[in-house]
Amino acid sequence: MKKISIWFIGALLLLTSCAPNMNDEEVVQKKESNSKEEQAIVPSYQLSAENYKMILPFKPGKARGVIVGQVANRLDIDEMEEGLRRHSKEVYDPDKYLFQEGQYIDEETVINWIDALNPKKKEKASKEYHEKNPRYLSHILEQNYLVKNEENTVSLGGVSIGIAMKSTYQFKTEAGGPTYERNISQSEMMKQANKIAGKILENLREIEGLENVPVMMAIYREEDEASPVPGNFVAKTNIPADSSSVGEWESIGEKYVLFPSEEGKEKHFEDHELVTNFGKEIASYFPNYVGVIGEGFYVNDELQKMSIEIPIEFYGKGEVVGFTQYAYGLIQEMFPDHYAIEVKITSSDKLESLIYRKPGSKKPTVHIL
Incomplete structure (x- = not known):
């Protein structure tokens, strides 16, 4: 109990020092x-x-x-x-x-x-x-x-x-x-x-x-x-x-494109295949997976941001943490870093975790709610 209290006080002091004045x-x-x-x-x-x-x-x-x-x-x-x-x-x-x-x-x-x-x-x-x-x-x-x-x-x-x-x-x-x-x-x-x-x-x-x-x-x-x-x-x-x-x-020259979709497959085939293969990797890991929904934001046909939602039914916080870690690894392995990527992992319309990476960054940022 004493160790927990010391950790909490230290964390509080750190947050206070970083807070805006x-x-x-x-x-x-x-x-x-x-x-x-x-x-x-x-x-x-x-x-x-x-x-x-x-x-x-x-x-x-x-x-x-x-x-x-x-x-x-x-x-x-x-x-x-x-x-x-x-x-x-x-x-x-x-x-x-x-x-x-x-x-x-x-x-x-x-x-x-x-x-x-x-x-x-x-x-x-x-x-x-x-x-x-x-x-x-x-x-x-x-x-x-x-x-x-x-x-x-x-x-x-x-x-x-x-x-x-x-x-x-x-x-x-x-x-x-x-x-x-x-x-x-x-x-x-x-x-x-x-x-x-x-x-x-x-x-x-x-x-x-x-x-x-x-x-x-x-x-x-x-x-x-x-x-x-x-x-x-x-x-x-x-x-x-x-x-x-x-x-x-x-x-x-802006446009939002849904993935997977016929428009996405026809006009942005590589991105369509990337989202589709990402979904297949998710399906091989998690039995309650229902499908990935992707949205690409393009400027002059150049992808600026890929937003993906993964709706999954979870039965405990451990599943959320484990699956988020798995998705984190897939993002690093599969998606290039010249555009932003945002992955929302949801359960029953509730946001469970968020993975986000800015363009040019090597490692994504993770938030588990």
Whole structure:
């Protein structure tokens, strides 16, 4: 018992010495658009150099929750938010900017803009009307990026706007009737997105505080409602502070691919075979294995991250530890280290352990929950 107590105290002291010093947090004044100033805190630490620091206390976005009612696939919701922040890093350096959820476009405004920018809804409209007039736009997401000034204040340095567009438009011609689908090609979607983006920018410039700030806009193409992988951003553009017009769009070559799948086998055969063989190795070790689910994230057809979920029924913590060790060894032996890999081992929708390796790292990091 004495040995356990000494170990616990030593571990506690180690954790305390490594913990961030809360006294190092910086108190600043946040300039509001109406010239009033509000006290806020800039944390002295951040999770990593790739992540933004956030102003405290946390302020939820003015349109918080609206996206859930507009975008059907939960994976699209997560990817749109994370992806917009990822692309914002190329414009707003995390070393110089702070992140804050959108504080200018509120819930009512977002919904009104979506309705105004889509074809008008008609009661008992015909199938032909819906097919000729699909509602292209799903959601408008705002993110704010703040800069710290010399006078110990922070102010808005730029805004990012994500525009979610449908790849499939679902509709009914009458209540309780069948659901129809109308596919939307990417070229048709971009033609409409360009018009929509221009009108959104006009609206933004009329909002107090957004008249003269840089804006980064990105177009997100949603996947089908039941898709096991999210959609992706397809284009982006940067609009200077003194501009009220959308310029040229830069194509974004991102794509999420499911493994195993026909698309994965056809377009990324080597990665498909790697995930398949990984699954076979798992099956030879564990009798309760039900199948590996892989998701590859590609940029310009180059694999950036492989995410794998292994759902298994466990009957004790020892099984979890033993299987995690086995999976850890397979990852080191089978997967090259030039891209990130994340393996989640789950049981009854509960995360049991996580194995993660950054690009270039030789050894993965393991967390057993």
